Amino acid sequence: MNNETIKVACSNCNVRELCMPIGLTIEELSRVDELVAMRRPVKRGATLFRNGEKFTSLFAIRTGFFKTCVTTEDGRDQVTGFQMAGEIIGLDGIVNDQHTCDAIALEDAEVCVLPFDRIEEISREVNALQHHVHKIMSREIVREHGVMLLLGSMRAEERLAAFLLNLVQRMQARGFSKSELVLRMTREEIGSYLGMKLETVSRAFSKFSEDGMVEVKQRHVHIKDAEGLKRIVNSQLCH
Amino acid sequence: MNNETIKVACSNCNVRELCMPIGLTIEELSRVDELVAMRRPVKRGATLFRNGEKFTSLFAIRTGFFKTCVTTEDGRDQVTGFQMAGEIIGLDGIVNDQHTCDAIALEDAEVCVLPFDRIEEISREVNALQHHVHKIMSREIVREHGVMLLLGSMRAEERLAAFLLNLVQRMQARGFSKSELVLRMTREEIGSYLGMKLETVSRAFSKFSEDGMVEVKQRHVHIKDAEGLKRIVNSQLCH
DNA sequence: CGCCGCATTGACGTTCGTCAAGTCTAGTGG
């Protein structure tokens, strides 16, 4: 009804349970609300932060979809992750006070800006927040272990199957279908993340499609046989 | 001189500047000393912690050399890192209160046991420690980005060159030679870390040797042309 | 001295990258 200079507050945010600790007392909750300095819209294709930029804040994704990627001087490029609502990005910037990767919106998005010094300050008073921050960073480390496993020991189809299952599982945790999926990234970006070429991604999609495990229509993916995909991931085709 | 039930203290530890924050006041330093619950020797081949074990502590490596690896139920296996003196391991355990990988000593080692609840407690009082913990976790995230880049976009020889340069650079930071290297891991473990087979590792070593960039004798590696290796890493052989 | 695990090397096969041609779709402008 009334126009809203949307009150910035975690306490009534719909992705709260994804990015904030649970079981806070009322007063703790109001302290945590102070974390969010502002909200910031990010247009599709725009960068939220870029390699080399000064680090000041973490970002909690309220809506939208991002990719993060690292680049080397010699032009190598690697997507290190895809992030969706409720996830925190920018953790890479803490260690040297500057970001070491680019974060780019793959669809129109909105993020909460969380100044890191404020996070540290409030963490000292609210134990649950302190532990939550540690868990978020640990979770990212564990996730990356999984990616290393995927890149280091899986073949193309196994990688894509694992990727699709992971995506759909995260969507499901956000209340979306566990069989219907709209990819926000190109084949090339998927390939970069999975360490393979876009043609190989495309072929793997076609293969799954032939085998009746998914229906693929451009970026629309319908997963008809999640169990089949799981078998692919765990197949260890040889040995 | 006198026999030592070695006093457990960071303040006079020789790898302090590697694992502890710098610029602490005297009283802060004494608080930080309380972090170390005990020291624990780990024999070569022994596991410091294992996937599934309850997480209680981080470990700071005083001496020795470790590998960490993740395993899947279907028997896939991936070395996620090699850790040496001054580095902290166990961060993966925070998120779910249990370890998600195995840590195995590749040579006789000694670690400091840092109970994590004590870390959190003292972090609240000593800001420098709080920030240091954040930096350590962020550093690990950034390191893993680098591994993802390596696994996702480099060819075999580029990976091995990058690996050798990274190892020697870390050894140098610890006061060792920047050209002389004793590998503590097998070809197979190197291969697992780099996402390639042990034979491919061996062939890459032989290639470097033929090209006069290194001398290899089993696990002894002499780096004769670090610049050459750097060129390999940045070569982008095709394109 | 002999064994065993690790490492090297060679021959061959598979997977995936490369290059190229062609198709589909969404978006734009007449």
Add this chain to the structure above:
DNA sequence: CCACTAGACTTGACGAACGTCAATGCGGCG
């Protein structure tokens, strides 16, 4: 409303890089 275009995607043919399998060499330890 339709035609046109650019970018994304698919598919095929071929080759390079790496994995696989197997034989052999080497060094350390009991």
